[in-house]
Amino acid sequence: MFMAMLSAVQCNPVFKSYYERRKAAGKIPKVAIVACMRKMIVILNTMVKNEELWCQKTA
Helix, strand or coil: CHHHHHHHHHHCHHHHHHHHHHHHCCCCHHHHHHHHHHHHHHHHHHHHHHCCCCCCCCC
16 A cells, blocks of 8 residues: 555555645655555545545546
8 A cells, every 4th residue: 555655645646745745734754655645545435435536627
């Protein structure tokens, strides 16, 4: 999960902006990555529950 998020914060605009906001709020990079991991888990659980595909606008 950690390694996937390292890639996601570089390539995915949703996670990149969330990561940058966490860092701007004073979080150290590792804590910001873990926060992004939690956000990804919440998004994926919601997608499975609602049987939806990834949509950047709703993430």
